[in-house]
Structure formats: structure tokens, C-alpha cells
Amino acid sequence: MKLRIIVTLKNGVLDPQGKAIQHALAGLGFAGVEDVRAGKIFELELADDTSDAAIDEMCRKLLANTVIENYRVERA
Amino acid sequence: MKSAVIVFPGSNCDRDIATALEDVTGTAPQMVWHGETELPAGLGLIALPGGFSYGDYLRCGAIAARSPVVRAVVEAAERGVPVVGICNGFQILTETGLLPGALMRNAGLNFVCRDVSLTVDNSQSIFTSGYRSGETIIVPVAHHDGNYFADADTLDRIEGEGRVAFRYAEDVNGSARAIAGLLNKAGNVLGMMPHPERRIEAAHGGTDGRRLFEGLLEAVG
Numbered sequence: 001m002k003l004r005i006i007v008t009l010k011n012g013v014l015d016p017q018g019k020a021i022q023h024a025l026a027g028l029g030f031a032g033v034e035d036v037r038a039g040k041i042f043e044l045e046l047a048d049d050t051s052d053a054a055i056d057e058m059c060r061k062l063l064a065n066t067v068i069e070n071y072r073v074e075r076a
Numbered sequence: 077m078k079s080a081v082i083v084f085p086g087s088n089c090d091r092d093i094a095t096a097l098e099d100v101t102g103t104a105p106q107m108v109w110h111g112e113t114e115l116p117a118g119l120g121l122i123a124l125p126g127g128f129s130y131g132d133y134l135r136c137g138a139i140a141a142r143s144p145v146v147r148a149v150v151e152a153a154e155r156g157v158p159v160v161g162i163c164n165g166f167q168i169l170t171e172t173g174l175l176p177g178a179l180m181r182n183a184g185l186n187f188v189c190r191d192v193s194l195t196v197d198n199s200q201s202i203f204t205s206g207y208r209s210g211e212t213i214i215v216p217v218a219h220h221d222g223n224y225f226a227d228a229d230t231l232d233r234i235e236g237e238g239r240v241a242f243r244y245a246e247d248v249n250g251s252a253r254a255i256a257g258l259l260n261k262a263g264n265v266l267g268m269m270p271h272p273e274r275r276i277e278a279a280h281g282g283t284d285g286r287r288l289f290e291g292l293l294e295a296v297g
Binding site: 012013014016020061063067 | 134142170171177180182184185226250
């Protein structure tokens with residue numbers, strides 16, 4: 001099965017890269033870009049019998065740093 | 077004092093810290109490759125060096141924190157063996173959970189490579205007994221991801237427990253509460269972004285870093 005895992009910064013965590021992208025968009029003349037948050041997407045191909053618990057553990061143990069990041073799992 | 081330096085693919089300050097340790101302690105540290113599962117016995121210090129372990133893939137220090145040897149480092153730290161993580165080593169220590177918080181991209185987005193002023197916040201630890209509390213020292217930094225983050229409750233807790241070893245005395249990277257170096261609760265683990273191993277002899281422009289290792293040698297024996 002194919003999964004997408006989307007990792008985003010938690011609210012309240014400053015995102016300097018998002019800010020730089022926001023400023024770059026403004027510099028290109030795009031008005032009204034009020035905020036940008038950068039994140040990561042992982043596409044995983046897993047054996048069909050992989051349990052939800054194992055997927056959650058992969059996120060918590062490695063793919064996301066839960067001190068600063070949230071994650072969510074999307075099934076293709 | 078017997079010591080070990082952990083070497084990861086992408087470490088680049090491993091020989092600097094080894095030279096510093098040999099100079100101060102008189103004994104060359106053992107270099108331990110990341111794939112090892114055991115550490116030498118009787119260590120007075122384990123050092124996690126600066127660099128770009130595993131190319132900083134995923135997050136700085138993330139892959140190194142899950143490598144075989146770091147499992148042994150975590151076990152040793154939990155038994156009370158002194159562990160210092162410098163720069164990438166600090167990032168690895170937060171990724172293992174031995175130290176709270178995380179190191180994020182510098183607020184100014186630039187790689188910062190220069191001498192900075194630090195204030196010694198706590199001179200009571202085994203790592204900082206060579207300094208006086210409140211003293212200002214000069215130690216170089218060289219990092220892109222040194223912006224310390226933790227939630228407000230965690231920051232209050234670590235400050236209340238006297239766990240901030242060093243603070244930046246100037247704006248460097250946007251770190252919360254200007255934290256540059258942080259101790260674990262037991263006081264045997266120190267993570268810091270600045271590089272004391274690059275301030276060991278007069279030819280380095282100063283010896284403020286040397287005193288960290290001299291203090292540790294005196295404390296650990």
C-alpha cells in the first residue's frame with residue numbers, strides 16, 4: 001500500500017524558512033501572502049499487512065520530531 | 077581520564093575534539109565508529125562531535141540519534157557517564173531525548189561562523205567548574221541550525237533547575253532565552269552549539285574553551 005505522511009511544524013513554532021518564502025513571494029509581487037509554513041511529505045510504500053500502530057510508531061520514532069512537528073497519514 | 081569520540085559519516089570536528097582531549101587529559105581518546113554497538117569500558121567522557129552526520133538528512137542529528145552506537149551512548153548517559161555533544165552533537169542529544177527541545181534553522185537563515193560572547197550561567201556542573209558564574213567567555217560558533225526551541229513550560233522548568241550552562245551574550249541565532257548550552261537534569265550530559273574545542277591554545281585566539289575540559293578533568297579525574 002502507498003501512504004503519504006505529511007509533517008508540519010506545530011503552531012507556535014517559529015518557521016524561519018516559511019518566513020523567507022513568504023518574503024520571496026512578496027518580492028515577486030504577490031500581494032496578500034499572509035503566512036507561509038514549510039513542511040515535509042514522505043511517500044512510503046509498505047507491505048499491505050503493516051499495522052496502523054507500526055505506521056504511527058514510524059512517524060513518532062523517526063519521521064517527525066514531535067517536540068516541534070505534527071504529522072498526519074494519508075492513504076493513497 | 078579515558079574518553080571516547082563518536083564518529084559518524086559526515087562528522088568533521090571529531091579530530092578537533094580528539095586533539096583537544098589529548099592535549100588537556102594527556103590521553104588520546106578512542107575513536108568509536110557509528111556502527112559499533114558497544115563502548116570501551118571505564119570512560120570518563122563520551123564526546124559527540126560537530127559536523128553534518130548523515131548529511132543532515134531528515135533533520136540535523138535525526139539519523140545519528142538512531143544509530144547503533146548512540147543507543148549505547150544513551151545507556152551510558154543514563155548510568156551517569158559524562159557526555160558532551162557539541163554543535164551537531166547537541167542536535168543529536170536533543171533528537172535522542174537526553175536533552176529537551178530542538179535546534180531549528182537560525183532565525184536569520186544564515187550559516188553563522190564567528191566568535192561569539194557567552195555568559196556562563198551555571199558554574200556548578202562538572203563541565204563548567206572551570207568558569208565563574210556570570211563570566212563572559214569567547215567561543216566560536218559554526219552552524220546553520222542552532223536556534224534552540226522548547227515550549228514555555230519546558231523553558232521555565234530547565235531554567236528553574238539551573239540547567240542552562242551557557243547563554244549567548246549577543247544575538248546569534250534566535251535561540252529561546254539565548255540558550256547556547258544545556259545540561260540534563262542529572263548534570264552529566266551537556267549539549268552546546270559553540271565549539272570549545274576550537275579555543276584550546278593561544279594560537280586559536282584564546283583558551284576559553286580549554287577551561288571546560290580542564291574543569292571536567294578535575295571533576296571526573
